[in-house]
Amino acid sequence: MKKIWVIACKELKTYFVLPSAYIICIVFILFSGIFFYNHLSIFFLSKLQPLLWAEVEAQKDLTHMIVQPYLHSLSILYLLIPVITMRLFAEEKRLKTEELLYSSPISSLQIVLGKYLAAVILFAILLCFTVQHMLFLLAYGNPDTGPIITGYIGLFLVGLAYLSIGLLCSSLTDNQIIAAILTFGVICFFWMIGLFKYVIPNPTIVNFMEFFSLEEHFHTFTKGIIDLKDVVYVLSFTFMGIFITYNIVEYHRWQ
Amino acid sequence: MIQVEHLTKKYGDLVAVNDISFSLGEGDIVGFLGPNGAGKTTTMRILTGCLAPDSGNVKIGGYDILENPDEAKRLIGYLPEIPPLYDEMTVSAYLDYVADLKDIPKNKKNSLKDMAVQECGLEKVYGRLIKHLSKGYRQRVGIAQAIINDPKILILDEPTIGLDPRQVKEIRELIKGLTGKRTVILSTHIIYEVTMICQKVIIINEGKIAAMDTLDSLTSKVGKKRIVLRLKDKSDDILERLKRIEGIRNVFQNGAYYIEYDEDKYEQICEDISGISNQMKNPILELRIETISLEDIFVRIVTGDRRE
Numbered sequence: 029m030k031k032i033w034v035i036a037c038k039e040l041k042t043y044f045v046l047p048s049a050y051i052i053c054i055v056f057i058l059f060s061g062i063f064f065y066n067h068l069s070i071f072f073l074s075k076l077q078p079l080l081w082a083e084v085e086a087q088k089d090l091t092h093m094i095v096q097p098y099l100h101s102l103s104i105l106y107l108l109i110p111v112i113t114m115r116l117f118a119e120e121k122r123l124k125t126e127e128l129l130y131s132s133p134i135s136s137l138q139i140v141l142g143k144y145l146a147a148v149i150l151f152a153i154l155l156c157f158t159v160q161h162m163l164f165l166l167a168y169g170n171p172d173t174g175p176i177i178t179g180y181i182g183l184f185l186v187g188l189a190y191l192s193i194g195l196l197c198s199s200l201t202d203n204q205i206i207a208a209i210l211t212f213g214v215i216c217f218f219w220m221i222g223l224f225k226y227v228i229p230n231p232t233i234v235n236f237m238e239f240f241s242l243e244e245h246f247h248t249f250t251k252g253i254i255d256l257k258d259v260v261y262v263l264s265f266t267f268m269g270i271f272i273t274y275n276i277v278e279y280h281r282w283q
Numbered sequence: 284m285i286q287v288e289h290l291t292k293k294y295g296d297l298v299a300v301n302d303i304s305f306s307l308g309e310g311d312i313v314g315f316l317g318p319n320g321a322g323k324t325t326t327m328r329i330l331t332g333c334l335a336p337d338s339g340n341v342k343i344g345g346y347d348i349l350e351n352p353d354e355a356k357r358l359i360g361y362l363p364e365i366p367p368l369y370d371e372m373t374v375s376a377y378l379d380y381v382a383d384l385k386d387i388p389k390n391k392k393n394s395l396k397d398m399a400v401q402e403c404g405l406e407k408v409y410g411r412l413i414k415h416l417s418k419g420y421r422q423r424v425g426i427a428q429a430i431i432n433d434p435k436i437l438i439l440d441e442p443t444i445g446l447d448p449r450q451v452k453e454i455r456e457l458i459k460g461l462t463g464k465r466t467v468i469l470s471t472h473i474i475y476e477v478t479m480i481c482q483k484v485i486i487i488n489e490g491k492i493a494a495m496d497t498l499d500s501l502t503s504k505v506g507k508k509r510i511v512l513r514l515k516d517k518s519d520d521i522l523e524r525l526k527r528i529e530g531i532r533n534v535f536q537n538g539a540y541y542i543e544y545d546e547d548k549y550e551q552i553c554e555d556i557s558g559i560s561n562q563m564k565n566p567i568l569e570l571r572i573e574t575i576s577l578e579d580i581f582v583r584i585v586t587g588d589r590r591e
Contacts, residue, residue, distance in 0.1 A: 035384075042371060124363060125367040126367075127333050130332060133352065133354075134384060135352075283294075
């Protein structure tokens with residue numbers, strides 16, 4: 029555990045020594061702020077316009093009007109994941125610094141977990157930058173706290189799954205850009221796969237695709253529900269990602 | 284200290300290391316000599332646990348590198364061909380990180396770090412970012428990284444490559460100072476470097492050990508004379524006939540014929556050679572005497588002709 033932490037600390041320091049972490053933070057804070065402002069504005073506008081208000085009265089509350097759409101729009105954070113994970117293994121390979129790791133008394137699994145942990149911590153820090161918006165809602169209104177908490181848990185868990193994809197893609201190449209594009213592609217695939225339900229008439233295939241779509245699983249969380257099915261799916265997805273990465277790293281040493 | 288038995292490593296069809304066995308004791312300073320692509324780096328990567336062999340055993344201080352990797356790796360300091368440096372770190376932070384990676388206990392960390400900094404002469408650049416260092420200093424940081432756990436075995440892969448002559452001299456002196464009780468393996472294709480630092484030489488070629496000897500016995504022929512003969516046409520027949528001449532001890536063909544001979548029979552040998560040339564209507568283009576250098580011995584071993 030100590031060695032995992034050594035690796036994680038080093039990676040975290042690297043994030044913050046290089047401008048990458050700051051750029052990710054700034055971009056994300058900017059966008060999350062714009063989204064929050066948008067949803068808030070729509071909420072107030074609808075209150076000012078009685079006609080529209082009547083229409084949405086069935087939903088009426090803060091949870092439906094702000095919390096849920098806001099949490100959904102926070103999914104944009106997932107698009108930043110390639111930037112978080114791309115350098116983890118690719119850069120070590122490019123600079124040949126991996127030899128230092130491999131010749132040190134540290135196992136491949138510890139290396140993989142250490143790097144993953146660093147990415148998870150940066151991701152969690154990014155999520156924390158959105159909490160103030162929820163605190164603002166809690167201070168001036170009374171939204172349902174359930175969907176907020178489960179929504180954040182969902183955002184975090186789905187993030188874990190995507191981060192493991194990023195780690196995996198980074199271990200495949202020595203080029204950061206290729207790692208990032210690959211991660212981006214895979215994330216988009218698992219994000220969008222649920223959208224096929226609108227074009228594919230066959231319900232079996234639709235069910236199948238919905239099951240694999242991480243977005244669909246995230247959707248349940250924003251409703252204030254923690255379904256064991258979703259948690260198990262997301263965590264096994266993460267586990268698979270890390271497991272395959274570990275095997276790729278080991279393969280490179282045995283090839 | 285190091286036992287290597289029947290080490291083999293293939294990359295696809297290419298056999299990088301082919302059934303290599305050797306063993307080194309405490310304090311041995313060994314030069315790994317060989318042309319580029321001979322399998323030096325692959326062997327070193329296997330010894331340090333970076334790469335797993337296809338077959339064979341490596342024991343470091345009694346620990347098998349695959350079965351007890353952590354114990355074995357704690358005994359080793361390794362400087363790869365490209366020093367594994369992180370540009371965005373300062374020298375100090377980098378050495379801290381390496382010390383943590385190598386399991387150095389907290390109470391020893393500072394003293395070992397100071398020792399490495401001092402031995403490698405890094406006091407001046409201690410707080411600087413690695414990306415701002417010159418190539419010579421980067422190499423020094425690489426060496427500091429290798430000795431920070433005060434290893435019993437030091438493995439250095441081409442430590443002077445790409446440095447300017449002054450830096451090469453400095454790094455060589457630094458390495459010499461590090462030997463002491465340590466077992467050192469130094470890979471290089473610069474023969475001169477081996478004569479300066481090492482006691483033993485292992486010459487590797489095409490994945491195999493071409494020669495393993497003490498430096499003294501390998502260099503015993505240095506300074507002796509040999510005849511270089513160049514004829515218009517080359518044929519095996521000539522080689523055989525040359526070998527039959529009285530007073531010629533050995534002939535080795537590499538472009539020209541290199542002839543080792545008894546110096547007191549020089550004139551007779553020259554007559555015989557010109558006789559053969561006339562008989563075979565194969566004119567002599569060049570006939571001269573040269574002094575055998577270390578490079579000649581190396582080239583001969585590597586090209587496979589090592590008949591005594």
